[in-house]
Amino acid sequence: MGSAVGLCSSPRAWGCDWNIARLLCFAAISWVLMTQMEVGAWTYHYGDKSDYSWEVARNFCRSFYTDLVAIQNQREIAYLNSVLPHHRTYYWIGIRKINNVWTWVGTSKALTKEAENWASREPNNKGRNQDCVEMYIKRDNDAGRWNDERCQKKKRALCYQASCQSSSCSQRGDCVETIGNYTCDCYPGFYGLECEHVVRCKNLDPGPDCSHPLGEYSYNSTCKFLCQEGFELQGLDTLQCLESGNWTAEAPECAALKCPVLATPGRGQLNCTNWHGDFTYNSTCAFSCETGFVRNGSETLECTALGQWTGHPPHCEAVKCPVLDSPDRGQLNCTHRHGDFTYNSTCAFSCETGFVRNGSETLECTALGQWTGHPPRCEAVKCPVLDSPDRGQLNCTHRHGDFTYNSTCAFSCEMGFVRNGSETLECTALGQWTGHPPRCEAVKCPVLDSPDRGQLNCTHRHGDFTYNSTCAFSCETGFVRNGSETLECTALGQWTEHPPRCEAVKCPVLDSPGRGQLKCTHWHGDFTYNSTCAFSCETGFVRNGSEMLECTALGQWSDHPPLCEAVMCPGLAAPGRGRLNCTHWYGDFAYNSTCAFSCETGFVRNGSETVECTALGQWTGSPPLCEVMRCPKLRGLEPILMNCSHPLGSFSYGSVCRFRCTQGYFLNGTSRVRCQPDAHWSDKMPTCQEEAAPYFKQVLLYMGGGAVALVALLLTGMLIALLIKRLSDKEEEKTLLNPTSDLGVTGVFTNATFDSNL
Structure with a gap:
């Protein structure tokens, strides 16, 4: 444990200047008192030299003891109130509000309702942020x-x-502190003063596989049970010894596994041998069938150790004959006594209209699984053979053989010819076609005429205006063909294109120029040969190009279309220390362009804010200027000294003035002002006031260590208080970070006698 003398030997621990720390140490030694009392168990300690914030107090306790005190019962409270000395600021204890819950910091446990010992009307959070707890010692009320x-x-x-x-507590229970001693709160399964004994369960019969981490058949012992192959446990397979001294359940038993019960198959018999009970492990069952039926499945099944049969139970099924299908274009009608196509089944055959049977009418399935004969066939009726027509083709579909019932024959003609007669013939059930074969004749197209202002010249191969006829078109001078030059009569009886027209030559369509007008004269249609167009421009715009254009015989205009261009004004530039923002409707600095002027911060515009370009190519006014803002002039008279800088002019925007006082005076106010963009100074001009108490300042700066000690002994209590007050907040923060700097005084006591040591 440290002392005040030890701290004064290392005054830097106070976190302040060496000489001031020594002065404080010598002054503090006169009232240092250490009170201590020790026993071999729980002890209390307190510091009687200085007061601390809660965090510093906790650092103090944790550095040399366990923690801030954790109070467990009213007996401790009465004891502490009786032995602790009264102190006007009282004592911090180890409880704090964490996440809005009052918590013992030493154990991280929340304060319970039963353990609360608040004074009347507390906690009230008066003034807010009252997250720490003090204890009233020897208070007139609420002690x-x-x-x-x-x-x-x-x-x-x-x-x-x-x-x-x-x-x-043998690490088998919670250690509960008491005054001068402790008790053990044993965990479940343990007992004794130090929790040294373990609860036992009754021994189990030999057989299970057990583990005994805390002693044979004792708390937390576990035993696992297994059965031989073919048998299963009746009960839990694992038991555990509980803290009550009982097993989690009764010991299980082994019983033979059972397989599903088997039933006698229809038309068959079942014969079983059982060793451990009906249909249990190792039971075997044999299956057989009646005469005329065969077994489908295993002859013998056995119950396995998994409680499953070695296969599925068999079925007794009637003997089967090959499955019969209806003949093509026929029907099958069967009678089945024991299942489809089984013994004694009979089947009768018939044919559709237009087909005849070739074979027996009825078949029967015998005991050997064979039919009494071969299935019959249904054959189609036949019609006379057909030939292709002249200049045509024949395409037949034979569903049941060449030119038989339901055969269809389609007739088509060569390209340029059309059919005269039925397109399709069909062979009927009577062996006759539905009509006579057709003929092929050439296709015809509509008759053509010469176009207006043109000529027509045709060639006919198969007759006038028939398939493969071609016609050529031409136009008079001054006109051009709109459409194909040559048309041909197709196999569909249509010309390859519509007949063309002869139209006047066209020039490209003209549009009115931007900000202008267009007036045209058309002789043969809009913008065609001999059309003329005149151009004009709106006010504020001038024409750039020919005034009149004419459409020539080549489909071109006599010149390029003119443009209407806006009148231009002289270009503008941004003023010094200013900005220029222009809107150009028809080009940079052209007719109707508007330009707005603005100045930088600290400057003001002298002139028009906006100018506009007129139709005469002139601006509506002259560009403005940007002039700097100026603040009121300042004057410095002794004892104040002033030094100013003027980057943009005397006492103008950006000017900075600095102030200081002559010796013997100190500055009251700002040491620097700046001229702002609004022409006001950033602060009031300071004043100089006469400096006080120079004697004490000289003593602190120049006196040696011995002289400081002598002055410290002579200074009154008021001087010591003044020096303490001048300690900065930064020195207090250093004390918070280094709580051992005030460990010189501690108190340790129990209910024995006190010693006093310096």
């Missing part, structure tokens, strides 16, 4: 009770040293 407080408050640290060790 020994708790109050929630802000964790940054300064109070005494109340610590404890635990009596429980890692080996306590």
